[in-house]
Each structure stands twice: as structure tokens, then as C-alpha cells.
Amino acid sequence: MEPNHVPESADDQALARLGKKQVLKRRFGFLSIVGFAMAELITWETVLTLFYQSFENGGPAGAFYGYIIACLSTLSTYTVISELTSMAPIAGGQYYWVYMLAPLKYKKASSYLIGWLTSMAWIATIATETIFLGTMIEGLIILNNPDFAQKRWQNTLLAWASVAGTFFINVVVPGILPRFEIVMLVLHLAGFVAILATLLAMSPKQSSDFVFHTSLNEGGWPSQGLSYCVGFIGNIATFVGADASVHMAEEVANAAVVIPRAIITGMSLNSVLGLAMMVTILFCIGNVDHVLNSATGFPFIQIFYDTTQSYAGASVMTALIIVLTGACSTGITATASRMTWSFARDKGMPFSRFMSQVNHRTKVPIVSVTVVCGFACALTLIYIGSETAFNDVISLTVTGFYGTYFLPSALLLYHRIKGHVLPHGTMLDGFPDAAASASPSTKEKSVTPVRPKSPVDKDSPNPGPLSSPERVIPEKVTAQVEFEISQAPLIWGPWKVPGILGTINNAYACVYMLFVLFWSVWPSETPVDYTTMNYSIVVTGGVLILSGIWYFVRARKEYQGPLIDEDIAAIMHLTPGAVPGLIPGSSVLPV
Numbered sequence: 001m002e003p004n005h006v007p008e009s010a011d012d013q014a015l016a017r018l019g020k021k022q023v024l025k026r027r028f029g030f031l032s033i034v035g036f037a038m039a040e041l042i043t044w045e046t047v048l049t050l051f052y053q054s055f056e057n058g059g060p061a062g063a064f065y066g067y068i069i070a071c072l073s074t075l076s077t078y079t080v081i082s083e084l085t086s087m088a089p090i091a092g093g094q095y096y097w098v099y100m101l102a103p104l105k106y107k108k109a110s111s112y113l114i115g116w117l118t119s120m121a122w123i124a125t126i127a128t129e130t131i132f133l134g135t136m137i138e139g140l141i142i143l144n145n146p147d148f149a150q151k152r153w154q155n156t157l158l159a160w161a162s163v164a165g166t167f168f169i170n171v172v173v174p175g176i177l178p179r180f181e182i183v184m185l186v187l188h189l190a191g192f193v194a195i196l197a198t199l200l201a202m203s204p205k206q207s208s209d210f211v212f213h214t215s216l217n218e219g220g221w222p223s224q225g226l227s228y229c230v231g232f233i234g235n236i237a238t239f240v241g242a243d244a245s246v247h248m249a250e251e252v253a254n255a256a257v258v259i260p261r262a263i264i265t266g267m268s269l270n271s272v273l274g275l276a277m278m279v280t281i282l283f284c285i286g287n288v289d290h291v292l293n294s295a296t297g298f299p300f301i302q303i304f305y306d307t308t309q310s311y312a313g314a315s316v317m318t319a320l321i322i323v324l325t326g327a328c329s330t331g332i333t334a335t336a337s338r339m340t341w342s343f344a345r346d347k348g349m350p351f352s353r354f355m356s357q358v359n360h361r362t363k364v365p366i367v368s369v370t371v372v373c374g375f376a377c378a379l380t381l382i383y384i385g386s387e388t389a390f391n392d393v394i395s396l397t398v399t400g401f402y403g404t405y406f407l408p409s410a411l412l413l414y415h416r417i418k419g420h421v422l423p424h425g426t427m428l429d430g431f432p433d434a435a436a437s438a439s440p441s442t443k444e445k446s447v448t449p450v451r452p453k454s455p456v457d458k459d460s461p462n463p464g465p466l467s468s469p470e471r472v473i474p475e476k477v478t479a480q481v482e483f484e485i486s487q488a489p490l491i492w493g494p495w496k497v498p499g500i501l502g503t504i505n506n507a508y509a510c511v512y513m514l515f516v517l518f519w520s521v522w523p524s525e526t527p528v529d530y531t532t533m534n535y536s537i538v539v540t541g542g543v544l545i546l547s548g549i550w551y552f553v554r555a556r557k558e559y560q561g562p563l564i565d566e567d568i569a570a571i572m573h574l575t576p577g578a579v580p581g582l583i584p585g586s587s588v589l590p591v
Contacts, residue, residue, distance in 0.1 A: 011253060018090050019564035020250075020345075024338075025363035028252040030262065032178035033245055035185030037266030040244040040331045043274035044192050045321050046237070048300040049136070051281055052292060053234025055299075057227045057524065059216030060206075060282045063235070066228065067278050070235035071271045073512040078242045078267050079497060080409045080509045082260035085246050086493025089255035091342035092562065093246040094118050094404040099561045100490070101411035108561050109551060114404050115343045116547035117540070121400035122336035125241065126163065126376035128397055129329040131383055131390065133322060134158030139296035140318050144311050146295060152384050159380045162326055166333040167373045174364045177334065184327040191320045192273050196280055198317065203284035203307040211282045219525035230522050233398065238274060240401055242267050244335040247342070260495040336372040341365035348559050392535035399520045399536040400543070406513040413506045415490055424492040 012022045028036065047067075054063040084097045095115035099107045134155040141148050169177060217227040245262050249255040252262075285291055285299075286306050294302035300321075304314035344355035359366045383390040415421050497505055521537040551559070 011255065014089065014256060015250060018088055018096075019562060020090065021565045022250070023358050023363065024091075024250045024365075026251050026253050027175070027178045028181075028248060029178070030258050031185075032181050033248065033252050033258060033262040034265050035181035035188075036178075036248065036331055037242065037245045037262045038188055038270055039181055039184045039324070039327050040241050040335070041239065041266060041270045042188065042324055042328050043238055043270035044277040045188075045324050047274045047277045048195075048281060048321065049132070049298060049325075050234050050237055051278065052299045053237070053524070054231040055234075056216060056218040056292070057221070057231025057234075059214045060211045060285075061213055061215050062228045062231050064212060064278060064282060066232045066235040067238070067275060070232065070239060071275065073508075074236070074239040074242070075264075075267055075271065076505050077405060077409070077509045077513060078263050080412065080506050081243050081246065081405060082263050083493070083496045083502070083506075084408055084412060085249065085259050085263070086256045086495035087491070089246075089249040089252075089259055089493070091247050091250045091338045092346065093243065093249075093339065093342075094408055095343060095348070096562050097408035098411065101408060101415060108556065108559060109548075110407065111561055112348060112551050112555060112559050113544055113547055114407060115346075115348045117396075117400050117543055118404045119336070119340050119343055119349075120543050121396045121404065122247075122332065122339050123372050123375050124379065124393055124396040124400070125332050126166075126329065126336055126372060127159070127379035127390075127393065129325065129332055130159035130162040130166075130376065131155060131380055133162050133325050133329060135297060136301075136318065136322050136325065139298045139301050140315060140322070142296050143301055143305060143314060143318070152387065156380045156384050159383075160377055162329055163333075163373050163377055165326065166330040167369065169330050170334050170337065170369050171362075171364060171366050174362050177330075180327070181331065184324065187320075187327075188324060189273075191324060192277070195317055195320070196276060198313075199280050199284045199303075199307055203303075204286065205283045206285060211279070221526060229519050230524060233516075233520055233522075236516055236520070237398055239267070239271075240397055241332070241335075243401075243405070244331060247335045247338040250338070256493045257495055260493075333369065333373060333376075336376075337365055337369040340372055341368035344368065346559070346562050348555070352558075388531050392539050396536070396539055396543070399517060399540045402513050402516045402520065403540060406510065406517065409506065409513065410510050413503070413510055416503055416506055421490045421492055424494055424496070426489075426491050 009022075011026055015022055051063055054066050058066055085093075088096055088100060090096050092115070095111045095118060098114045099111035102110050134157075137158050138148075138150050138155060142150065169180065215224055215227075217224055219227055219230055221227040221230060242263055245252070245259050245266075249259055252258055281300065281303065284307060285303060291299045291302045291306070296302055301314065301318050304317045305311065308314055308317070340349065341356060341358075343349050344352040346352075349355050355365075355368050355371060357365065357367050379390075379393055382393060412421075496502060521534055523532050523534040525532055547555075
């Protein structure tokens, strides 16, 4: 995009309203991003691989009813995330929204902390998914060769092989990613039908009383209710990561509408598939002790074998889960790299100049892909030394994610209740509607008025006259003007839950997220020692503390929040000379 060249497409204009020019390629349409969203969640597959967590603490009844509660509550949470995406569809996601919504005094610091927590959570998810993939492969080997001596370094090498595959797709052949996600969507649905039909047709069934009324407390907790709550985290983990589509926003056509629809569609369809698989696996579990103590390390592999009585049959069914898990890790890598690239673009990362580069041919942030893959591989080395230590790292996948969901959702609820968010379509100062269009604020000298006089919302976090429908182009800007995303009034995107229903849903989602954060730090069993302790609060808190220290030591001088690209500033009638500290020819404007 050349300076002073107005973006032509609606997508370019929508991104320009958020202060950014289009540099990535919009490869995804509705179907491909729905495939991406569903492949990231892989809900029915995760039900198979993780159901034992809620089964041991809660039993079949706890797993079943917990799934339903987690499903509906997570849908509520992602509905709020979808509203935020529609307001500001940008790859940065949570840290951008926090800056947009937080009180002026806390915008930079809170945005910076959330940016680091989100980036680290996604990188930890790459490590988690690839180690998980390697463990399943070794479990399949053990099924066919019981004498196989499993070694953790072998698992790490398998994880590296998986990372190499995801790197290849994301960097060498990124153009196939949308079609790849559509193929995985088909395989996701076809595999569900095949495995469900096999289990229902061939497995002996438990009674309905066992499935819907039996509780277990294998963690040794003082009460069954406490056991239910601890086991509930297993169901929560089934739905983590539905915001992956958010970080692909700058590669999706009509993102403000398509991504919310894709998130809700993917979540809804996956929830139905996951519920069907949960009920099926509980009815078909067979001998509980035999399954839970399987030498493969995965109860579902043992269930497959017990059902088919065939090593080949169980191997094919397990291989399908492995392929879909590998596809999930490919999407996770894309998501992590876009999030990291976006944060680097706003100077939130070390070596931001390099990490924010985009390959001119493929339109992919290759450096960021390389960094997140390399860092994930480094994290998998921890697994060689200690499985417990590695589990502490991967705890970011629940506690970290829900922490980044909660803050912007809570801030949105506040503004919603106070009535700070203007209707979709509002025009401001000659700029098209956007939650984060830049707006001028004088520091020392007055400027030529650029807004028609109208009532002032004194309760707004960004006090200033509201706009009239008529556009007014700024005529003059003095050298003492700063342009801040933080000063722009909030405006709803084209997708939202209307009226009181939206407020109730937003409030419920915030309460639910606090519930998740509280229970996500509990260990899975008693008595608790260093091997069974849940260190997620230490790891998540450590990320926040270390990034906070670095912020006050150095980053606060470099990180100014989301930046406005110079080309976009030119379109907004801003010039480098109008903003103190901007060097003409630089790529960004501080906001």
C-alpha cells in the first residue's frame, strides 16, 4: 500500500480503521475458517483422549453432566470473544482489545502483560499438542509391541518431527492451508461417523444407570462435590483454543462478520459431536480398571482394541486421531505465529524489527513462525528431564488462556453496562466507524475543530463529543497533537448479542471464567506432593511477573500500545511531523 493511497477493498478499509495496513494475504473464506476453527478444537477427538480426567474425578456422571455445563458455558464465553472480534478484527486479539477498553492509566501495562500471556499460552500449546501427538504414537506402538521400551527422548523427537511438518505447511506451502483445513474438516466429520459407528456396533454396553448416575472420586477428595469440580477441568480443556480464528483475522475476508460466525458455528457443531462421543465412550468403556490402567497410556486406545479385538482395527482408528491431532497442531502454529507477529509489530517483543517482517512473496511472517516453532521445540526438551516439569509449562493452556479471555470480557461488560459502546455504523470525525480509529487530542495548543459540537458523555472512559452522522474532514493539525487509539469512542461491530441478553451473557461468561481460573490451579489428586502438585498458578504468575518486571525496566520505553502505520496515518490526514517522536519514513506512528 503506497502512502496516501486509500485502501480499496472493504477488508483493507476495515483494517485501516484499526490503524493497520494490509500486509498478509486474505486466504480464508467462511468454509475454510470454519474448518480451521473446528480442526483447532477437535472436540470429539479430545473427548476420547482426555475423558479419563473428568472420569476419575466425577465418574461417568460427572464426565457427562460436566461436559454439558462446560459446553454451554464455553459457548457463552466465545460469544463474548466473537463480539470483541467483530468490534476489532485484528490478529493481536486480546492485547489490542484490552488496550482499547482499559482505563487510560492502565492501557499500556495491561495490554503488554496480556500480549505476553497470550503469546506464551499459544507457544505452550504447540509444545503440548506435539508432545501429546508423540505420546499417542508411542501408545500405538506399545499396543502392537508390548515389549517396546518407551523413552521420553523418543517422544520429544516425535514432537520435533510434528513441528517440522507444521513448519513446512505454514512456511513453504502456506497457500494450501485453507484447502488443507477444508480437507481436515471433511476428515473430522467422516472420522467421527466411522469411529462412533464402530463403537456402537461392536462394543458391549454399560447400563444407563452406570453412565448417568455413577460417580467416582479417584482423587481421594474429602467430598464428591469437590471431586466434581476438580474433574471439571478435563471438560474445560476439551474446548480451549476456539479463539484461534481471531488471530487469523487479517487473513479472512469480511473478518468482522465471518470470524464470529465461524467461532459460533465451529463451537456449536463440535459440541454436538463431542457430546455424542462422550455418551458413546461412556457406554462402551467396558472394564473400567482394565481401561484406565492400559499400558498404552491412553484409555481410548485400549477401548478401541477391546471393541474390535483387532490390532489392525484399533491401529487404524488410533491413526485417524493422530492425523487429526497433527492437523490441529498445524493450525495452532499458524495462530501462535500470527499472535506473536502482531505483538512484535507493535513493538511488544524483543527483536521486534525482525519478528514483524512478512515475506513479500508468500505474505507469511516467516520469522515469527520460525521463532514460535523453535521455542516450542525448546519447551519439549523439558519433557526429557521431567514430565512433571513439562506439565507445569503446559498448564498455560487453560489458566493462561482464560486469563486473557477474562480481562477484555470484564472490561467490555463494564462499558456495556455504562452505555459507552455506540451503535454499529456510527461515523466519527470523518472517519468510518471503528472501535479503534485514531482520534486527535491536544496536549498544549488547541486545534482546528474537527467534530461538530454535540453532547459530551462525561462517564465515558474517553471523554469527548460524540459524532453526528455527517462526516467532517480535519483541516489542520498542529505539531502538539497526538493520535491515540485510546481516545476513540467504542463502537459495536456488525455481530453482537442485542440488548439485555448480551449483558446477561457477558456477565455469566465473566463469572464462569473466574470459576475456571479458580479450579484450574487445583491438583488432580490427594495427598499432594511435588509430583502431583499443580504449578499452573506459578507458571502463569511467573509469565506475568517476569513480563511486568521487564515492562518497568525497559519495555515501557519501547511499547506504546497498538501503533498506527504511517500509510494509514497519511490517509487520516496525519503527518510524521504532527506526532512528537516520529521519524519521517518510519513504519509506524505511536498512538
